[in-house]
Amino acid sequence: MALSYQSTRGGQQGVTASQAILQGLAADGGLFMPTEIPKLDVSLSQLASMTYQETAYAVMRLFLTDYTEEELKSCISKAYDSKFDTEEIAPLVKAGGMYYLELFHGKTIAFKDMALSILPHLMTTAAAKNHADKEIVILTATSGDTGKAAMAGFADVPGTRIIVFYPKNGVSPVQELQMRTQKGANTSVVAIHGNFDDAQSGVKKLFGDGEFNCLLGEKGFQFSSANSINIGRLVPQIVYYVYAYAKLLENQEIAEGETINVAVPTGNFGNILAAYFAKEMGLPIGRLICASNDNKVLYDFFTTGTYDRNREFILTNSPSMDILISSNLERLIYLSTGCDAAANARLMEELSADGRYTVTEAMREKMKDFWGGFAGWEEDAGEIRRVFEDTGYLMDTHTGVASYVCRRYSEETGDQAKCVVASTASPYKFSRSVMEALKGSQPEADEFQLIDQMSALSGVPVPQAVEEIRSAPIRHNRECGSGQMKEEVADILGL
Numbered sequence: 001m002a003l004s005y006q007s008t009r010g011g012q013q014g015v016t017a018s019q020a021i022l023q024g025l026a027a028d029g030g031l032f033m034p035t036e037i038p039k040l041d042v043s044l045s046q047l048a049s050m051t052y053q054e055t056a057y058a059v060m061r062l063f064l065t066d067y068t069e070e071e072l073k074s075c076i077s078k079a080y081d082s083k084f085d086t087e088e089i090a091p092l093v094k095a096g097g098m099y100y101l102e103l104f105h106g107k108t109i110a111f112k113d114m115a116l117s118i119l120p121h122l123m124t125t126a127a128a129k130n131h132a133d134k135e136i137v138i139l140t141a142t143s144g145d146t147g148k149a150a151m152a153g154f155a156d157v158p159g160t161r162i163i164v165f166y167p168k169n170g171v172s173p174v175q176e177l178q179m180r181t182q183k184g185a186n187t188s189v190v191a192i193h194g195n196f197d198d199a200q201s202g203v204k205k206l207f208g209d210g211e212f213n214c215l216l217g218e219k220g221f222q223f224s225s226a227n228s229i230n231i232g233r234l235v236p237q238i239v240y241y242v243y244a245y246a247k248l249l250e251n252q253e254i255a256e257g258e259t260i261n262v263a264v265p266t267g268n269f270g271n272i273l274a275a276y277f278a279k280e281m282g283l284p285i286g287r288l289i290c291a292s293n294d295n296k297v298l299y300d301f302f303t304t305g306t307y308d309r310n311r312e313f314i315l316t317n318s319p320s321m322d323i324l325i326s327s328n329l330e331r332l333i334y335l336s337t338g339c340d341a342a343a344n345a346r347l348m349e350e351l352s353a354d355g356r357y358t359v360t361e362a363m364r365e366k367m368k369d370f371w372g373g374f375a376g377w378e379e380d381a382g383e384i385r386r387v388f389e390d391t392g393y394l395m396d397t398h399t400g401v402a403s404y405v406c407r408r409y410s411e412e413t414g415d416q417a418k419c420v421v422a423s424t425a426s427p428y429k430f431s432r433s434v435m436e437a438l439k440g441s442q443p444e445a446d447e448f449q450l451i452d453q454m455s456a457l458s459g460v461p462v463p464q465a466v467e468e469i470r471s472a473p474i475r476h477n478r479e480c481g482s483g484q485m486k487e488e489v490a491d492i493l494g495l
């Protein structure tokens with residue numbers, strides 16, 4: 001049974017999965033959505049005995065229906081191999097009554113690797129299937145982790161180029177070093193004088209610039225996206241929620257069919273939306289706990305029904321969540337209108353004109369499985385320290401936000417269901433902030449001294465991804481104003 005995709009704003013319909021992946025964003029600025037969310041067609045007990053790769057096939061085949069079995073299995077086996085430092089790919093660790101789903105065992109030690117290890121394979125397969133003859137230019141806005149993970153995936157992939165824009169003062173030192181030392185003749189990195197929202201809006205604007213896209217086409221290029229607006233990012237992210245449930249079942253932590261909750265540290269709303277898709281596929285998930293940092297635009301949305309980006313953008317110690325325009329929320333809005341593209345488009349126009357919109361009560365009713373919470377630095381740091389002192393388990397600053405919010409959720413609602421917390425980054429990626437959380441004051445040492453101190457304290461070896469950047473030469477020095485992204489792209493591509 002073939003599944004087709006359509007734009008959340010109504011301008012494109014009847015698109016195949018491979019075309020949607022190749023294109024990234026729909027031509028009308030909307031996001032691609034499947035016409036329906038397919039149901040899992042294997043039982044939970046069957047899933048309990050599957051490997052990560054087998055689970056990936058069982059889930060992804062239902063969405064990517066125009067890929068052959070051979071194509072999809074080949075993409076999966078190339079993606080989820082020894083690049084990951086654990087055979088389980090996404091281990092589930094029990095600590096202090098919670099289950100931390102570790103999504104940071106890939107090459108760049110953040111959860112973006114889970115989808116970006118496979119996206120390049122899905123995309124080059126899509127290009128071949130659709131006889132695309134142009135060189136694909138992946139334009140990426142990053143709050144710190146997507147950029148590196150996308151480059152690690154696309155570096156030196158024939159027929160592709162990748163250009164990454166990151167906020168100059170909005171990423172951690174390790175994140176910045178990881179990006180600026182990236183190898184690969186087809187990779188470019190640009191620091192913009194602005195925040196993540198500026199980078200993401202700039203990239204979306206380039207996608208929608210008809211004249212510029214024509215010029216690109218004449219020169220033999222075509223844009224695509226590695227951001228979570230690409231359905232090829234979202235679908236692989238569903239897999240690990242299904243896998244986590246299956247592991248809980250296999251380890252007899254839950255009974256078959258028992259409802260669990262999921263808590264996700266959220267920025268662009270991609271990761272938690274994948275959990276919602278898993279629930280809609282039939283996985284017994286109760287509440288989707290949406291955890292924000294001080295940029296709590298989503299918390300306000302879920303508690304009031306008004307999305308309002310008109311507020312100060314705060315730089316926090318969980319920088320990958322420093323976002324005021326959560327792009328993937330558009331997919332949930334679209335679903336909650338009953339897939340009324342015109343209604344969704346009107347709200348998105350309001351967002352772009354006034355920076356805010358309010359949804360109807362009927363729409364809120366459809367979103368009631370989501371529960372919003374937030375944690376400032378004090379709560380986040382307290383959670384990291386407390387869990388480490390109590391259990392010896394060390395988490396990063398993003399995971400700390402979700403862990404704290406998850407605990408608050410149980411206290412406030414009395415809901416006793418077991419909770420899977422998405423653990424989105426290695427603490428080594430944010431060593432300064434994590435050490436500050438443990439010590440209770442700002443550490444004096446330099447970045448790599450702190451990394452060594454953290455290893456001594458936690459007993460967790462320094463990951464390869466961090467060792468690599470200790471002495472790697474800087475390869476990227478580009479910078480531009482947030483209004484100059486088009487000129488920068490033209491210069492990089494030699495237009």
Ligand SMILES: *Cc1c(COP(=O)(O)O)cnc(C)c1O
Pocket residue numbers: 110111112145146228265266267268269270271272320321398424425
């Ligand atoms: C990207 C990222 C997030 C936010 O994920 P979204 O899908 O954008 O909501 C959270 N934590 C880390 C470490 C990230 O890299």
